[in-house]
Amino acid sequence: MLKTHFWVNLLTISSLGFWLFLKSETFHWYLTDENIYYLLARNLGFATLPYRDFFYANPPFLLILLKISGFLFHWQVAGLRIIPIGAVLVSSWSIHRLLKRQIGLLLAIPLWIFLFSYISLRASTHATGINVTLMFIFLAYLFVREGRTTWGAVAFSLGLLTKFYSITALPALLLGVFLVGGPDRKKKILVFAGIVGVSQILLAVFGTLLGGKAFWEMNLWYHLAKPESASNDFVAVFSRLFDRNVMSFLVFLLCLAFGGGSLLALKRQGKPLRPPSEIRAWFWVGGVNFLTVLLFLAIQKRVFDFYFLLFLPSIIFLLGGILWFGTQIEWGEDLRKRFALHGGLLAISGFLLLQPILPMNWRVMMRDPQSSPVAYWDHERRNLDELVEWGKKLDFPPGTTVFGDSATTPLFVLGTDFKIALNEADTNSMRFRAGYPPPEEFIQRLEESRVNMLMVRTSLRADGKETLNGMFLIQEFGEYLKKEFQPAASLEMNDRTKVYLLARKPVNE
Incomplete structure (x- = not known):
């Protein structure tokens, strides 16, 4: 048994080591929404608070974590990455603890799905909150499984204080408390629900004390008012994710076949097919979590890729239960067949999950660029460091106010002496399309503040023409840009993306 524990621990540590090696490519700035969170966290203080002083459509805990990390590491990208990286490591440790005793070395497969699925690997160092949310959810499951209901409730509450979509785990967690709670299960459910409440x-x-009506508008009504998008409905996003995560689906099907074959073998050996209570609990909890997340996605007007990561607890528990059957087969004194079967399953799963990670010309499968339009390494190399370096070289007075594209402007301000206008880093187009606030009202505020500059990001279309991105696709902002501003500097970041810094036109124009 001790020898088995050693190999299980070694396999988990090796997997995390390889994951950290891959993530060593991430210590640079990204072209993502995480830059919004970084700038809001840096500006967070008693004089600048969410809801009251700037738009923030989430609970505040993530900003607090990023504020601490940024302060300790002087707002360097490597220090800020500690939050999502640390969250993934804690989640991995929780998965290891949850599955190790029951399925041994086979826990590597659920762990690899968590670490190396395309969507999971890609998002695992984005500081937008999904990683921290999953960390608290997995910790809550672990504490509940170990009978520490109070700690489970605290962990889950912290998840809700990070992102409200953590609520998708609540029914499964309450079911988990009921299934493992023993004679005191009713009391434990009340304790769990009470702490969360x-x-x-x-x-x-x-x-409400902080932002009054604005708190409810940003955290409730705004999410209900988000405009629909054909490219972000459930079917479109699932189709996109299936193409990019097809290897993970194949691994799941492989495990289903393994579990089905194991059931037949157990039946031939005359062994009971009904699993013990803990394994049955995995199936129940995984199934309920799956249905809850599915319902959550079904009612969303816009579905984002990372929402599908909320299925990971379901996948972990269901895979754990399926693989358990394979650990119950009697092999007699000759264990070579077991090693061959389990080792082969691990080897094939690892081979499949490696395919999207490898450069295209190294792959055995998924060699058609259309089947994997955004390779993992291509994503990691969407480097924005040059934007910061370019900004430092510009000759503008310190404190010059700038406003604009939500993916680039916050990072530009974070790395330079420019100042974000109105403390508004989150300028995603959805908030204005939803009316929080209407574009005309926001433009009036910009004019009253006499914002000095705008930052615009453009993309090159297939026909060779440049097109605006984000908020400037909204008519009012596009007209405001053309009427009041003119190009002052530009940066071509790659062959398809360009950033413009625009200054106010002279008064006589």
């Missing part, structure tokens, strides 16, 4: 009441009171 109190945390949300405190958040509501704190948010």
Whole structure:
């Protein structure tokens, strides 16, 4: 048994080591929404608070974590990456603890799905909150499994204080408390629900005191008012994710075949097919979590790729239960067949999951560029460091105010002496299309503040023409840009993306 534990621990540590090696490519700035969170976290303070002083459509805990990390590491990208990287490591440790005793070395497959699925690997160092949310959810499951209901409730409450979509795990967690709670299960359910309820009441009171009506507008009504998007409906996003994560689906099907074959072998050996209570709990919890996330996605007007990561707890538990059957087969004194079967399953799973990670010309499968339009390494190399370096060389007075594209402007301000206009880093087009606030009202505020500059990001279309991105596709902002501003500097970041810094036109124009 000790020898088995050693190999299981070694396999987990080796997997995490390889994951960290891959993520060593991430210590640079990205072209993502995480830059919004970084700038909001840096500006966070007693004089600049969410809801009251700037738009923030989430609970505040993620900003607090990023504020601490940024302060400790002087807002360097490597230090800020500690939050999502640390969250993934804690989640991996939780998965290891949850599955190790029951399925041994086979826990590597659910762990690899968590670490190396395309969508998971790609998002695992983005500081937008999904990694921290999953960390608290996995910790909550672990604490519940170990009978530490209070700690489970605290962990889950912290998840809700990070992102509200953590709520998708609540039914499965309550079911978990019921299934493993023993004679005191009713009391434990009340304790769990009570702690979670109190945390949300405190958040509501704190948010209302801080932002009043704005807290509810940003955290409730805005999400309900988000405009629909054909490219972001459930079917479109699932189709896109299936193409990029097809190897993970194949691994899941392989495990299903392994589990089905194991059931037949157990039946031939005359062994009971009904799993013990803990394994049955995995199936119940995984199934309920799956249905809850599916319902959550079905009611969303816009579905984002990272929402599908909320299925990961379901996949982990369901795979764990399926693989358990393979650990119950009697092999007699000759264990070579077991090693061959389990080792072969691990080898094939690892081979499949490696395919999207490898450069295109190294792959055995997925060699058609259309089947994997955005390779992992291509994504990691979407480097924005040059934007910061370019900004430092520009000759403008310190404190010059700038406003614009939500993916680039916050990072530009974070790395230079420019100042974000109106403290508004989150300028995603959805908030303006939803009316929080209407574009005309926001433009009036910009004019009252006499914002000095705008930052615009353009993309090159297939016909060779440049097109605006984000908020400047909204008619009012596009007209405001053309009427009041003119190009002052530009940076061509790659063959398809360009950034413009625009200054106000002279008054006589």
